[in-house]
Amino acid sequence: MQFIGWMYDIARDQSPREDALREMLERSLKAGYNAVGLYLEHRYAYPSVPWAADEGCMTPELVRRMTAEFRTQGLRVIPFLNVLGHMEGFIRSEGGQWLGEGPSTGSAQMCPSRQECIDFGRKLITDALEAFDDEWVHLGGDETNQLGQCEICAKRAEAIGNAGIYADYFAPLCEWIVSLGKRPCLWGDMLIEHREVL
Secondary structure, eight states: OOOOEEEEEOTTTOOOOHHHHHHHHHHHHHTTOSEEEEEOTTOBOOTTOGGGOOTTOBOHHHHHHHHHHHHTTTOEEEEEOOSSSSOHHHHTSTTOGGGBSSOTTTOOSBOSSSHHHHHHHHHHHHHHHHHOOOSEEEOOOOOOTTTTOSHHHHHHHHHHHHHHHHHHHHHHHHHHHHHTTOEEEOOSHHHHHTGGGO
């Protein structure tokens, strides 16, 4: 089957009601699409991260209803997460400053070296997989320009470079997702910049 999809960015503080989301998915079907990606960032009510959920966040219950309804009509609903870069919505939330790779006031990226941050990324993925039933899960991975800024990452970068830090973070995540029977996806900009990661 040919893949024809587009991505809906709800991360820019949008709060689609159920009727509006249903209408958008119906229009996607009528326009010939067979997949819609929902770009979430911090605008999804991750059960393991209740402190980051703002009013109007998309809920797991809404996702389950929409995926069940539209799967039968031939429309895939794919989660587009961010588990390294574009994390400012989490980092700047009350209780999320500890995630930052750089100073919490300006950090948009999570530290890829600290185990508690790696565990946090896994929690986001687990939460999404409990609601979204598609084969694909997009992990983001783009614009991670703060690699090597924190003290731990700076020392690692001296030994393995930023490309090594990136690879050490995403390779185990991708292997884990494959072991769950899913297909991990990443944006390509950092892979193009750091070709040695491949």
